[in-house]
Amino acid sequence: MLEIGVQRKDGVVSSEARNVPIPEPAENEVLIKVVATDSNPKDWKASARPVKINQGDDIAGTVHKVGKNVHDFKPGDRVAAFHRMFAPSGSYAEYAIAPASTTFFLPPNTSFESGATLPLASMTAALALYQHLGLPAPWNPVPKGKRVPLLIYGGSSAVGTFALKFAKLSGLGPIITIAGGGAEFVKSINAADYIVDYRKKNVVADVQKILDDEGVKLHHAFDAVSEHDSWKHVLDLLDKEGSERGKITMVDPPEPMVSEWPQGLEFSRVFVSSAYGEPHQWCNEEQAKVHRDFAYVFYRYMTLLLAEGRFVPHPYEVQPDGLLAVEKGVQALYDRKVSSKKLVYRVADTPGLDKYQ
Ligand SMILES: NC(=O)c1ccc[n+]([C@@H]2O[C@H](COP(=O)([O-])OP(=O)(O)OC[C@H]3O[C@@H](n4cnc5c(N)ncnc54)[C@H](OP(=O)(O)O)[C@@H]3O)[C@@H](O)[C@H]2O)c1
Known part of the structure; x- marks a missing residue:
């Protein structure tokens, strides 16, 4: 599958598209087929590292597979989830891993793009x-x-x-x-x-x-x-x-x-x-x-608030070229050019996705 690694050196963000195996969820984790993701300032703050890591933490998509102790989600469920920061298998990829405890249902009135703005922030x-x-x-x-x-x-x-x-x-x-x-x-x-x-x-x-x-x-x-x-x-x-x-x-x-x-x-x-x-x-x-x-309870409570229209996600702007736009998006955050919105990437918009398996 495709995964994007990100790095920042001297104020310049660079990225790498690479072919990696689809990860396996551990016993308390969920493997999600990512439909949409977004960037957080953390992605540039924490990317002054010697290697380009997959910094994506906001997952919105469908459950693909669950670990053996996960009882509340099943394949096909529409969810959003907070990926464990700095761990492998983040959301700048076709599939991503999150703890089941930080995964929550997206009600039908909430799009994947909207859902992607929620988990970390x-x-x-x-x-x-x-x-x-x-x-x-x-x-x-x-x-x-x-x-x-x-x-x-x-x-x-x-x-x-x-x-x-x-x-x-x-x-x-x-x-x-x-x-x-x-x-x-x-x-x-x-x-x-x-x-x-x-x-x-x-x-x-x-x-x-x-x-x-x-x-x-x-x-x-x-x-x-x-x-x-x-x-x-x-x-x-x-x-x-x-x-x-x-x-x-x-x-x-x-x-x-x-x-x-x-x-x-x-x-x-x-x-x-x-x-x-x-x-x-x-x-x-x-x-x-x-x-x-608290996070376990609050994420689930957010599903209720969203479903009842008592709470709405953050405004967002879908970036062209899907995951290939991550580099530009993280740079825009670094340059403080983003106000009152999230930059969202749709995996399906990524050119050349079929090159990766
Ligand atoms: N510790 C954590 O776990 C954690 C988690 C998430 C985020 N963060 C940090 O929290 C900060 C916000 O993150 P975010 O995702 O919410 O970022 P964001 O949406 O990209 O924040 C951009 C906003 O910051 C506002 N801003 C900049 N300087 C300001 C100032 N002096 N006074 C008031 N507003 C100002 C801008 O407001 P205007 O457009 O109105 O000028 C702009 O809308 C970042 O530093 C991020 O790294 C920390």
Whole structure:
């Protein structure tokens, strides 16, 4: 089968199309015939390696084969799935492997292309809000009359947009988000109560005014950007004095890492690998087990939300030439040329697929 390996050197992304055997699922895994996939910023961030690896993590397709302990999926099922990052058999290929626990059904109203936008980015948002920040889940929302303000930095990014949608379902508010060129898109999803433009340079003052006007203190913030001092702005805004501790969770750790956080403030980094139970610096083994169970439940809950039309995937743009467009797509992410959408590749659009077996 065809597989695409990706590498980045000195800001230039290159790729390699190669012929590899169709992989076999292990006992708790699912082998999926990929119909559509997309790219994540991780694909360039983690591709400065000596070899070109198949970086694709978002799978949408049909189940081809299941491991012997998999009881909830069968061949032919329409699914989306989160591939184990950096493991072999990613989604830039005709067939890909995912843990059964991070695989979920796509209801009939959700296309494979839409489904491909979901697995990695939506789970990052869900882990940030519900595991790292400990906010109420959508199935047990904030009671009417109670207010839980939330700041989401980067509302037009895929992760930020999913966070906004989940925050709305959880009944959080006021929801304040920071966006730039994607502000109109953020407005259109109708989830944020306030949108502040980071290009105007007075983010902190603008958000503080909103908090003051609303008469609330900020205790929860998700920094879905973690660049350009975004986290420093968040720190200025979090309440450090009240009895409740302010919490910030970030998609990337601060650069350089802060040696001492302001007292009374809880910092964490969300890393989506905990969705399949892998511990990391800000998530110990015990917490990672909890995250794995949470991800199992939340992915299945997403199927319900999608089927009922209470949640929609991210906007996407199908790239010409299927998997052969991965190189260009990852380069566009590296060059920060993508706003408010995912770049999706359809395997069937790949020229010369019949050369591979
Ligand atoms: N730790 C993890 O497990 C994990 C998982 C997923 C993603 N991530 C990281 O999270 C980040 C977002 O990922 P993604 O897939 O959501 O990316 P994405 O959709 O490609 O993000 C692009 C968006 O970032 C926004 N942005 C850039 N600079 C900004 C700023 N200073 N303030 C506010 N918004 C800004 C842009 O907004 P405008 O167009 O409005 O200007 C643009 O829409 C990436 O750094 C990624 O590597 C980490």
